Amino acid sequence: MFYRVSTAVISPALVTDLGFTNAELSDLAAVFFYAFALSQIPIGLALDRLGSRITMMFLGAAAVAGALLFALGTTPDHLILARALLGIGMSGNLMVVYALLAVWFPLDRFAFLGGLLVSIGSAGSLLAATPLTLLSISVGWRTSFLIFAAVNAAVVTTFVVVVRDRPHSYAPLALTPRSSVGGLKRLFGMYSYWAISFSQFVRYGYFTALQSLWAAPFFVYGLGLDEIQASNAILSMGLGYMISLPLSGSISDIVLQSRKKVVLSTMSGFCLLTLSVSWWTQATPVWLVMVTFFGLGMMAAPGQIMYAHIKELLPSSLMAQAITAVNFFTVLGVGVMTHVLGRVIGLEPSDLAGPSDFRMVWYVGVMALGLVCMLYGMVPESPAFRNKDS
Numbered sequence: 001m002f003y004r005v006s007t008a009v010i011s012p013a014l015v016t017d018l019g020f021t022n023a024e025l026s027d028l029a030a031v032f033f034y035a036f037a038l039s040q041i042p043i044g045l046a047l048d049r050l051g052s053r054i055t056m057m058f059l060g061a062a063a064v065a066g067a068l069l070f071a072l073g074t075t076p077d078h079l080i081l082a083r084a085l086l087g088i089g090m091s092g093n094l095m096v097v098y099a100l101l102a103v104w105f106p107l108d109r110f111a112f113l114g115g116l117l118v119s120i121g122s123a124g125s126l127l128a129a130t131p132l133t134l135l136s137i138s139v140g141w142r143t144s145f146l147i148f149a150a151v152n153a154a155v156v157t158t159f160v161v162v163v164r165d166r167p168h169s170y171a172p173l174a175l176t177p178r179s180s181v182g183g184l185k186r187l188f189g190m191y192s193y194w195a196i197s198f199s200q201f202v203r204y205g206y207f208t209a210l211q212s213l214w215a216a217p218f219f220v221y222g223l224g225l226d227e228i229q230a231s232n233a234i235l236s237m238g239l240g241y242m243i244s245l246p247l248s249g250s251i252s253d254i255v256l257q258s259r260k261k262v263v264l265s266t267m268s269g270f271c272l273l274t275l276s277v278s279w280w281t282q283a284t285p286v287w288l289v290m291v292t293f294f295g296l297g298m299m300a301a302p303g304q305i306m307y308a309h310i311k312e313l314l315p316s317s318l319m320a321q322a323i324t325a326v327n328f329f330t331v332l333g334v335g336v337m338t339h340v341l342g343r344v345i346g347l348e349p350s351d352l353a354g355p356s357d358f359r360m361v362w363y364v365g366v367m368a369l370g371l372v373c374m375l376y377g378m379v380p381e382s383p384a385f386r387n388k389d390s
Helices: 007-018 022-038 040-049 052-072 076-090 093-104 107-121 123-127 130-139 141-162 177-188 191-222 227-255 260-277 286-312 316-345 355-376 383-389
Strands: none
Touching: 007 022, 007 076, 007 130, 007 141, 007 191, 007 227, 022 040, 022 076, 022 191, 022 316, 040 052, 040 093, 040 316, 052 076, 052 093, 052 141, 093 107, 093 316, 107 123, 107 227, 107 286, 123 130, 123 227, 130 141, 130 227, 177 191, 177 316, 191 227, 191 260, 191 286, 191 316, 191 355, 227 260, 227 286, 260 286, 260 355, 286 316, 316 355
């Protein structure tokens, strides 16, 4: 989560030190997510055949290499390549642990534990806001990334040493190439798969495109906030997201016993808050900026429950393929949305003069979120909760 959004607050330094253009900043932010997305289907197959530990070991090596290249790169192309390596290296962190949760814990804890997992991971996005700004000011962005490369190496080593793929009592299904291909055909033939995938594409793609890049120019060039205020606003987005994940998972698992009610209500709230930002002027008070972007994080996070939803609509033999196939579109959405928002802004950073220059950013979000609310509304409720109702 740190690597995903770390380009936002250091983007001014990259412009100064390496001469990044607006287009190159878009490429830098987006290439991580394209590489991440393209890795999802191979990771699903690797999890079935190699297991979590071995899969994570190879991915972790790519991540550490990417962090080192980012710290030592001397041209925009070097850093863009480094971000691609980081995208590959980070591409299994969520899916690998989801696969572990599915075999180590019961069904009615999956949404809560999945939310808790991403909530703890979201601390990385908090580190990539004000703390990274302060660290970069203190030791420089290059040394900052050398530090995180070392931390990354330690985490991956600990994972490989400590984690076991499954309990001794768990008997995995025997898989063949034919069963894998047949599972994908079944998955791709489901309306629910495409509706959930596109909803994730928009929901997470739009939120993270803002958090990882375009919110910072809006705060600085649109609203006139200083560097620390802008970093604090990005921090508030991550904090709202982090708090909402386990909370919404518990509400879905225990209180409402529904996936759809939680996801639809919060995604609608995400849409309405986005619409409200489109009306802002430069006189908008800083406290309202902080509260609103905290709320955007709170409303965006429960969409994570859609992973539990798609998992429960399919047999356990398709679990790894289903969640990685959905995650392909989830992460691809960030790359596409990052580029789309850059195109609708149209201007170079030095030419942006007020919130009106960013208005299309919010209009695109409102239209896209409204559309996926309608599409997701036609997905059936999770069978586990339908059975309880009956």
